[in-house]
Amino acid sequence: MSDRLHIFDTTLRDGEQSPGCSMNIEEKMRVAHALGALGVDIIEAGFPIASPGDFEAVHRIATEVHGPKIAGLARAAVKDIERAAMAVQPAGDNARIHTFIATSPIHMEAKLRMTPDQVLERAVDSVKLARSLVPEVEFSAEDAGRTEIDFLCRIVEAVIKAGARVINIPDTVGYMTPDEFGYRIRTLVERVPNADQAIFSVHCHNDLGLAVANSLAAVENGARQVECTMNGLGERAGNASLEEIVMIMKTRSDRYDLEMGIDTTKIVPTSKLVSSITGMPVQANKAIVGANAFAHESGIHQDGMLKHKKTYEIMTPESVGWNTNRMVLGKHSGRAALKARYVELGIELDDARLIAVFDRFKILADKKKEMFDEDLMSLLTDDAELDGEHVKLISLHVASGTSDTPVAAIELDIDGEIHKATAEGDGPVDAAFKAIKSLVEPNGKLLLYSVNAITAGTDAQGEVTVRLQYGERIVNGQGSDTDIVVASANALIAALNKLPNMHAKEVHAQYSGV
Structure with a gap:
């Protein structure tokens, strides 16, 4: 044998x-x-x-x-x-x-x-x-x-x-x-x-x-x-x-x-x-790869870990690829350093794709004080060069307050043509979704809307997962941004791009000229 x-x-x-x-x-x-x-x-x-x-x-x-x-x-x-x-x-x-x-x-x-x-x-x-x-x-x-x-x-x-x-x-x-x-x-x-x-x-x-x-x-x-x-x-x-x-x-x-x-x-x-x-998140307590797989909160466990790691760890985080040096890159980092870190994460980027990802990296690095591996992975999910992208977000403006009805104004590129719309909603995300869906079809039934913080801190990116159903087809879309409403819009658009025969709706009078 x-x-x-x-x-x-x-x-x-x-x-x-x-x-x-x-x-x-x-x-x-x-x-x-x-x-x-x-x-x-x-x-x-x-x-x-x-x-x-x-x-x-x-x-x-x-x-x-x-x-x-x-x-x-x-x-x-x-x-x-x-x-x-x-x-x-x-x-x-x-x-x-x-x-x-x-x-x-x-x-x-x-x-x-x-x-x-x-x-x-x-x-x-x-x-x-x-x-x-x-x-x-x-x-x-x-x-x-x-x-x-x-x-x-x-x-x-x-x-x-x-x-x-x-x-x-x-x-x-x-x-x-x-x-x-x-x-x-x-x-x-x-x-x-x-x-x-x-x-x-x-x-x-x-x-x-x-x-x-x-x-x-x-x-x-x-x-x-x-x-x-x-x-x-x-x-x-x-x-x-x-x-x-x-x-x-x-x-x-x-x-x-x-x-x-x-x-x-x-x-x-x-x-x-x-x-x-x-778009399938890993539960925090999942063995090996969950966020809490090597976390120790109990005082007894922490005391044992301080004395000898093997008291409560049967394998090391590093042995399965958890990086203990969480901050790896910043806004002054160059393209070569970014490429090298992706290689360490097991991802090879060709020159054209590296340029596209690096441009988004610099934009994100200007918004965040610290860049983590999770941030780098999120940049890959936003790759605008993936096949089948019919809809792109050009701009999004949202107004919302405790005594105001939230309203969103959206501008989309749909197959090379610019389309605009505004919509009200129960919240800023709902308003943004209604504005987007007013411009495209098919737009599917929303089955799941999920938000997770990619890293810690108030400047952390929010990662949004959206699941749509159209007929028997079920698709996921993900988006990430330090602005959760923008992340939500990107997630919905990513899902819409996976639906068959995606195209712009015929312009309705109430949206013309917006």
Whole structure:
């Protein structure tokens, strides 16, 4: 059995399926490069047949991100597999197709309407086709946790014989407990005659809060690949958390003596990048990457920490990428220093993008006495060069007081044309939102409005997340500024830019000439 644990990151595929977490191509590229620098073994870059955008993202990642293997997801269907093969082809020897079919009775009967023999035949044919197109094939038995064990053994043996060299056993609905799941993995390893010809993988969902525990139980029983996401993103309650899996392995190497290729000092910067792009904040008490993960308020704890840090810390903040020197740059800093700090945070900026970010850095540095890493990350979320930006904020003026009705005057650039409007609201943010929505369509239904301070201090930037729903599409937008109303307007505009067919409304009489 291998003494290496392979980390398979599916943030860009399963993580992106979280409501509101969809990313455009440039955002996916930033995350993919960060994952490559982090040292993950496999990046599941997307589901190529899902959309032209997904195909392009997978193809670009396969072309530009070097080091990890690049996987494209495909159903056990000819068109899916051929499309995935085209998308990952630029990765060469690092190309992988990850094909799947459901194997549980409820899925086969209710969803696929296929017999077990038909499912097995489809799985084998799909693996053979995929293996003829790329160097490596991974097969997943969807809902393996609720699959009859005899049939699961049978289909695993067949797909290994057909050429699959990675066998994924997903707990698709997060139903299993650690002892059950560990026993299932061990049963497969021991009962399948050709099990030694494949790496066993697990993909655990967190519906009962057991994704990490089930993944560990699988590793203890022979799994050597864990599929996970940054910050535990994913459908419903999410997936096993990459940072937790990795740091358990590192911190408890006495129990899990397995090699990994992860640079743990890049965990926190990658977590922050994913959070800023998806608009999904990390809860303060989240293990490893939460703001309070290394905070000590109890007097007893503080006394112990002053005497010896290991009294209450089983790992150091620096080991996972927390920077103890919080103030890093100021208004007198140059472009080279800014670029160097981004490199330390695991982010490579090309010259054109560095110039754009540096201009915004200087504007922000004039407003703030101290600049923090969190401020630098927020500058990336405001990148005006991302694809699909139809609407830009030109100016915003708001009047509000204790006895006055708040009113906002907005000026937007919509596809190169200037549009203006004013609106009243229950507060300055509400007025600004109404003014913006009066100028564009579609404008969607507001599902979430969230404000967080990026750093401490009265001059701190406010980071606003806005979630909109338009039909079945849910999108997030983020904005940051030392003025919370401006940050809110930017967040709404960022979300609007992600809605399909965004355009200016026909000018209404009450807004003309404003």
